[in-house]
Amino acid sequence: MVQTDAVRRAWRAGLSVVVATSAYGLSFGALSISSGLDLWQTMVLSLLMFSGGSQFAFIGVMAAGGGVAGVASAAMLGLRNALYGMSMRRVVAPRGAMMPIAAHVTIDESTAVALAQPEPRSQRVGFWVTGVGIWLGWNAATLAGALLGDLLGDPRQWGLDAAAAAAFVGLLWPRLQARQAIAVAAASAVLATALLPALPAGLPVIAAAAVGVVVGLTNWLGPKHESALPDPGTARHPDPAHPRGEHA
Amino acid sequence: MTTWHLILLASIAVLAIKLLGYAVPPRLFESPRPRRTLELLTVSLLSGLVAVQALGGGDGIVLDARIPAVAVAAGLFAVRAPFIVAVAAAAATAALLRLAGLP
Numbered sequence: 001m002v003q004t005d006a007v008r009r010a011w012r013a014g015l016s017v018v019v020a021t022s023a024y025g026l027s028f029g030a031l032s033i034s035s036g037l038d039l040w041q042t043m044v045l046s047l048l049m050f051s052g053g054s055q056f057a058f059i060g061v062m063a064a065g066g067g068v069a070g071v072a073s074a075a076m077l078g079l080r081n082a083l084y085g086m087s088m089r090r091v092v093a094p095r096g097a098m099m100p101i102a103a104h105v106t107i108d109e110s111t112a113v114a115l116a117q118p119e120p121r122s123q124r125v126g127f128w129v130t131g132v133g134i135w136l137g138w139n140a141a142t143l144a145g146a147l148l149g150d151l152l153g154d155p156r157q158w159g160l161d162a163a164a165a166a167a168f169v170g171l172l173w174p175r176l177q178a179r180q181a182i183a184v185a186a187a188s189a190v191l192a193t194a195l196l197p198a199l200p201a202g203l204p205v206i207a208a209a210a211v212g213v214v215v216g217l218t219n220w221l222g223p224k225h226e227s228a229l230p231d232p233g234t235a236r237h238p239d240p241a242h243p244r245g246e247h248a
Numbered sequence: 249m250t251t252w253h254l255i256l257l258a259s260i261a262v263l264a265i266k267l268l269g270y271a272v273p274p275r276l277f278e279s280p281r282p283r284r285t286l287e288l289l290t291v292s293l294l295s296g297l298v299a300v301q302a303l304g305g306g307d308g309i310v311l312d313a314r315i316p317a318v319a320v321a322a323g324l325f326a327v328r329a330p331f332i333v334a335v336a337a338a339a340a341t342a343a344l345l346r347l348a349g350l351p
Contacts, residue, residue: 023332041255048259051266053294058258060301067249071258073293078262080290083283085269086276094270103266159342162317165301166338169318172294173325175287184288185295192296197308204304208296209289216285 010113010122014129017109021052022137024167028055029145031164034155035063039146046142050135051107053077053171057205060164066202073205084111091115091123105131180221187211312351317342 025046032042037059045055054074061070085106091114094102110131117123152158176182188208195204215221249257276282302318303309317338324334 020330020332024335027332027335037251037255041251044255045259048256049262051262053290054258054262057293057297058255060297062251062254064300064304067254071254071261073297074258075261075265076289077293078265079286081262081266082269082272083286085266086272086274089270089274099270100267103270104263106266106269157343157346159313159317159339159344159346161301162314162321162342163335163339165298165314165318166321166335167331168294168298168301169321170325170331170334172291172298173322175291175294181288181291184291188292188295189299192299193303193309196300196304201304205293205296205300208299209293212288212290212292213285216288217281219281219284222284 004122006118006122007125010117010126011129013116014113014126014133017113017130018133018137021109021134022141024052025138025141026145026148027163027167028052028059028138029142029147030149030152031056031145031155031160031167032059032142033146033149034152034160035059035164037062039143039150042142042146043139046139049074049078050104050138051078051081052138053108056164056167056171060168061202061205063164064201066200069200069202069206073202076206076209080108081106084108087111088114088127091120092127102127102131105135107131107134109134178223180215180219180223183221184212184215310351313342313345316345 028046029042032045032055033039037045045058049055049058051074054077057077058070058074061067061073066073085103088102088106088111092102105128110127113130114123114127117126149155149160152160155161172185176185188211191211192204192208195207199207298318302314303311305312320341321334321338324337329337
């Protein structure tokens with residue numbers, strides 16, 4: 001089959017995102033061990049859950065002793081993947097057994113790379129290269145990070161607790177473009193902090209999520225013309241490795 | 249529930265949500281309200297997680313080397329540093345400050 005320029009560009013974009021994203025699987029592996037999970041538990045999260053934000057949220061809440069709240073946080077953060085699936089279904093058009101595989105690798109990065117390509121064939125290439133590539137790289141890096149984490153001892157000595165907070169800043173940053181999102185982020189942080197001494201571990205984050213839901217439903221502080229909202233994964237670029245979409 | 253139960257439950261939930269995206273009629277999320285609500289839900293969860301990870305500890309709020317470390321990371325993200333660089337810089341900042349005696 002002839003490789004068009006657009007397809008070659010999709011490969012290149014996908015692979016560069018694969019390298020950048022896989023690298024921070026290292027920090028996930030190390031943080032997961034430091035939050036009290038063992039090697040196999042850490043690997044199951046990367047192999048099966050395979051969604052960076054949800055994985056970091058889950059181990060963060062587990063480290064604090066949050067239990068079921070960790071499940072809820074991971075699931076709520078994973079909801080955006082359903083939205084990506086709705087647009088990727090049209091782009092990828094997976095059949096039969098390929099559907100669950102496509103769904104499994106439908107994440108921020110594969111969606112963003114696919115939508116950044118100009119035509120259907122390169123969009124499919126971008127989706128598969130990025131999704132499958134990150135799955136392989138993320139799991140290899142998680143394993144390396146987990147083995148490394150086992151050797152580190154006290155995670156605080158290495159600043160790994162701060163790295164966990166910084167990872168969430170990185171996931172949040174590209175989403176803070178509109179005034180509404182910035183206001184929601186500020187209010188959620190204040191609410192979660194205020195509730196820290198009052199609620200059991202894990203629940204302050206769930207309570208903060210209510211801010212997003214209420215503002216989302218009422219469109220408080222939002223643009224008057226709703227069509228001004230960009231599609232997920234295009235203008236707003238939900239891609240933590242390349243927040244401004246420089247791979248596009 | 250054991251840690252294993254929670255891990256499997258959470259993993260299956262996240263996977264099921266991904267499958268749902270391919271199964272439900274796209275029409276359901278074509279209007280702006282559910283899209284906006286999902287996006288802002290993500291923003292508020294991530295922001296709440298930043299606050300809890302940076303300030304949580306013991307039975308409430310603990311102020312320590314994580315705060316300057318997160319500020320360093322935010323500065324790096326603002327100038328579009330790669331994810332792994334900003335996260336590593338945050339860890340290094342906290343590690344060095346603790347070496348210098350900060351909690």
